[in-house]
Amino acid sequence: MTQSSTPSPPGLAGPGALARLLAPIRTHLVVCAILSTLSAAAGIVPYIAVAEIARVMLSGPVTDPAAIWTWVVVGAVGASVWLLLFVQSSRVGHFADAKILHELRSRIVRHLGALPLGWFRTSGSGRVKRAMTGDLEEMHEVIAHALGQLTGAVTVMTVGAGYLLFVDVRMALIALGVLGVMGVMAIFFRISMRSMTAHMNRLVAADARISAASVEYADGIQVVKTFGTGGRVLRRFDDAVDEHTQAFAAWVAEVRYSSAVSRLFGSEMAVLAVVTAAGLAFLYNGSLAVADLVAFLVVAIGLPNSIMPAVTASQGVRKGRMGAANIEKLLARAPLPEPERPQEPNGHGVEFDRVSFSYDGVRNAVEDISAVCPPGTVTAIVGPSGAGKTTLASLLPRFYDVADGSIRIGGVDLRSIPSAELLASMSLVFQDVALLRDSVAENIRIGRPDASDAEVRQAAVAAHVHDVIEDLPDGYDTLLDAGGGSLSGGERQRLTIARAILSGAPIVVLDEATAALDPDSEAAVQNALATLAVGKTVIVIAHRLHTIAGADQILVLDGGRLVERGGHDELLARDGLYARMWAAQEGVLA
The missing domain is CATH 3.40.50.300 (P-loop containing nucleotide triphosphate hydrolases)
Incomplete structure (x- = not known):
C-alpha cells in the first residue's frame, strides 16, 4: 500500500528551474541566439556604411565614386540581411515559445488532475491562475524577447566598439568610457533590484488575495446587496488592495533614485555630449578629422540604445526565473498516491x-x-x-x-x-x-x-x-x-x-x-x-x-x-x- 501523506514540496528557486523547464527547446534557443547575434551584427552595418560614406565625402574631393556606391550596397545588404535574420530569429523564438508553453500548460493540467481534490479547496484558484497566466507570461518574455535583446545588445556593443577603435582609438576609448559608466549604472541598478524577488513575492501574494476576495465578493453579491453588508464584506478586498499598494510603494521607494540615475546616464544624450565635446577639442588642435567625428556621431551615439533594453531584458530573465520556480513548485507538489498493487473491492459496502x-x-x-x-x-x-x-x-x-x-x-x-x-x-x-x-x-x-x-x-x-x-x-x-x-x-x-x-x-x-x-x-x-x-x-x-x-x-x-x-x-x-x-x-x- 502507498503512503497516505501528501507533504508539501520543498521550495525551488534560482536559474536552475528556468533551465530545466526550457530544456526541451534548448536547440531552438541556441538557434534563436545565433540568428539574433547575426541579425544584430547585420543591423549595425548600415550605420557603419553611412559613417564610411561621410568619411569618404568629407575627406576631400571624391575621386572614386565607386567607393561610395560600394558602401551604399554594403549598407543595403546589411539592412536586408538584418531584416531577414530578425524575422527568422523572431519566428524561431516564438515557435519555441508556443511549443514549450503548450507543453507546460498540458503538463500542468495533467498534474492538476493527479493532485488531491482537497488541495484545490484549501488553496483556491489563485495558485493555478498565477501559474497558467502570470508565470507562463514571464517565461514567454524570456523566450520570445529577452533572449534576442541580450544577445543583440552584446553583439551591437562588440561590433560597434571594434569599428570605433578602427576609426580612432582615443575617441573610441572616450566613448567606451562613457558606455562603461553607463554599464556601471546598469549594474548599480541591478544591485538596487536585488530585493526584487522578495518584493515580487509580496506583490504576487497580495494579488492572489485580491483575486480571492474579488471572487468571494462576486459569489456573494446577492447576500451583500440584500443585507447591506458591503462594507464588511469588502474589508478583505480593501485590506488586500492596501497590502498590494504598500508592497509596490516599498519597491518604488527602494529603486526610484537608482532607476532615475541609470536612465539619465543610460541615454544617448550623455554619449552625445561627451563625444561632441571631445571631438571638438581634438578638431581644435588638429588631431581629429571632421569625417572621423561624423563617424562617431553616427555610430557611437546609437550604442546606448542597446544598453537599456539589455537591462530590461535582464530583469525579464529574473522574472522568468521566478515564474519558472513557481511552476516547478506546483509541478513538484505530491500527486495523489496511486497503489503499487491495486485491489478489486468485493462489493460496495x-x-x-x-x-x-x-x-x-x-x-x-x-x-x-x-x-x-x-x-x-x-x-x-x-x-x-x-x-x-x-x-x-x-x-x-x-x-x-x-x-x-x-x-x-x-x-x-x-x-x-x-x-x-x-x-x-x-x-x-x-x-x-x-x-x-x-x-x-x-x-x-x-x-x-x-x-x-x-x-x-x-x-x-x-x-x-x-x-x-x-x-x-x-x-x-x-x-x-x-x-x-x-x-x-x-x-x-x-x-x-x-x-x-x-x-x-x-x-x-x-x-x-x-x-x-x-x-x-x-x-x-x-x-x-x-x-x-x-x-x-x-x-x-x-x-x-x-x-x-x-x-x-x-x-x-x-x-x-x-x-x-x-x-x-x-x-x-x-x-x-x-x-x-x-x-x-x-x-x-x-
Missing part, C-alpha cells in the same frame, strides 16, 4: 475504521471514527457546524487521505484502489452545483460520456427535471453557463442528480444537497434523490434533520468525534445531542 484526519497536522478535524455502511442502506451524518461532517465525507472520494485508520470499500482500503476506479464507483452531489459551459445534454452526459441521447433523457426523467429541460428555448441543446443560465437552484441541483443517475455508480455521497433550497424545490430534489438512491450505498450529510428521519442509521458528530449512532426514533429516545437538534429545528419549523 463502506467501512470507517478508527479514522482520524487533520488539516494542519495539529488539531484533528475528525478523530477515531468507526462506522459501517452496508450496501443498499442510507447512512446520514449530522451534527452542529464544525463537527466534521463534510470532512468525513471528503475522505471517502480521497479529497484527502486519512492520517490514521482506514476507510474500506468492499473490504479494500481506499488507497489500494486506483483513483479513477474509486471516483467512478461514486456519485457525488454537493450543495454547490458545478455546471459546464455546454449544452444541457452534455452537462448530464458527464456522468457517462458514452451515453446515448435516449439514456440522457431517461436520467433526466428519473431526476424529475425532464419537463424543465423541455421548456428551455432549445431543450436539451440549450447552452448553459457556469451559473446554470435561467435554471433555478433546485433545477440545477436536479440536473446534477440526473448526471449521477446516468453514471450508475453504486455509492452515492450527498453533501447538504437540499440545504439552500425552498420547500417546493427541496421536495422535487428529494424525489430525485429517492430515485438516485435505490439499491445504492448512500451517505448523506444533512442539515435539515427531517430529510433523513428515514435513514437506516444516523451518525451524530460533535467536535470531530462520533458521539451517537442509531435510527431516528432510537436517537430521540436517548434524549442526547440529536434529540436537542431535532427539538430546536422542530421548534423553528413550528
Whole structure:
C-alpha cells in the first residue's frame, strides 16, 4: 500500500528551474541566439556604411565614386540581411515559445488532475491562475524577447566598439568610457533590484488575495446587496488592495533614485555630449578629422540604445526565473498516491475504521471514527457546524487521505484502489452545483460520456427535471453557463442528480444537497434523490434533520468525534445531542 501523506514540496528557486523547464527547446534557443547575434551584427552595418560614406565625402574631393556606391550596397545588404535574420530569429523564438508553453500548460493540467481534490479547496484558484497566466507570461518574455535583446545588445556593443577603435582609438576609448559608466549604472541598478524577488513575492501574494476576495465578493453579491453588508464584506478586498499598494510603494521607494540615475546616464544624450565635446577639442588642435567625428556621431551615439533594453531584458530573465520556480513548485507538489498493487473491492459496502484526519497536522478535524455502511442502506451524518461532517465525507472520494485508520470499500482500503476506479464507483452531489459551459445534454452526459441521447433523457426523467429541460428555448441543446443560465437552484441541483443517475455508480455521497433550497424545490430534489438512491450505498450529510428521519442509521458528530449512532426514533429516545437538534429545528419549523 502507498503512503497516505501528501507533504508539501520543498521550495525551488534560482536559474536552475528556468533551465530545466526550457530544456526541451534548448536547440531552438541556441538557434534563436545565433540568428539574433547575426541579425544584430547585420543591423549595425548600415550605420557603419553611412559613417564610411561621410568619411569618404568629407575627406576631400571624391575621386572614386565607386567607393561610395560600394558602401551604399554594403549598407543595403546589411539592412536586408538584418531584416531577414530578425524575422527568422523572431519566428524561431516564438515557435519555441508556443511549443514549450503548450507543453507546460498540458503538463500542468495533467498534474492538476493527479493532485488531491482537497488541495484545490484549501488553496483556491489563485495558485493555478498565477501559474497558467502570470508565470507562463514571464517565461514567454524570456523566450520570445529577452533572449534576442541580450544577445543583440552584446553583439551591437562588440561590433560597434571594434569599428570605433578602427576609426580612432582615443575617441573610441572616450566613448567606451562613457558606455562603461553607463554599464556601471546598469549594474548599480541591478544591485538596487536585488530585493526584487522578495518584493515580487509580496506583490504576487497580495494579488492572489485580491483575486480571492474579488471572487468571494462576486459569489456573494446577492447576500451583500440584500443585507447591506458591503462594507464588511469588502474589508478583505480593501485590506488586500492596501497590502498590494504598500508592497509596490516599498519597491518604488527602494529603486526610484537608482532607476532615475541609470536612465539619465543610460541615454544617448550623455554619449552625445561627451563625444561632441571631445571631438571638438581634438578638431581644435588638429588631431581629429571632421569625417572621423561624423563617424562617431553616427555610430557611437546609437550604442546606448542597446544598453537599456539589455537591462530590461535582464530583469525579464529574473522574472522568468521566478515564474519558472513557481511552476516547478506546483509541478513538484505530491500527486495523489496511486497503489503499487491495486485491489478489486468485493462489493460496495463502506467501512470507517478508527479514522482520524487533520488539516494542519495539529488539531484533528475528525478523530477515531468507526462506522459501517452496508450496501443498499442510507447512512446520514449530522451534527452542529464544525463537527466534521463534510470532512468525513471528503475522505471517502480521497479529497484527502486519512492520517490514521482506514476507510474500506468492499473490504479494500481506499488507497489500494486506483483513483479513477474509486471516483467512478461514486456519485457525488454537493450543495454547490458545478455546471459546464455546454449544452444541457452534455452537462448530464458527464456522468457517462458514452451515453446515448435516449439514456440522457431517461436520467433526466428519473431526476424529475425532464419537463424543465423541455421548456428551455432549445431543450436539451440549450447552452448553459457556469451559473446554470435561467435554471433555478433546485433545477440545477436536479440536473446534477440526473448526471449521477446516468453514471450508475453504486455509492452515492450527498453533501447538504437540499440545504439552500425552498420547500417546493427541496421536495422535487428529494424525489430525485429517492430515485438516485435505490439499491445504492448512500451517505448523506444533512442539515435539515427531517430529510433523513428515514435513514437506516444516523451518525451524530460533535467536535470531530462520533458521539451517537442509531435510527431516528432510537436517537430521540436517548434524549442526547440529536434529540436537542431535532427539538430546536422542530421548534423553528413550528
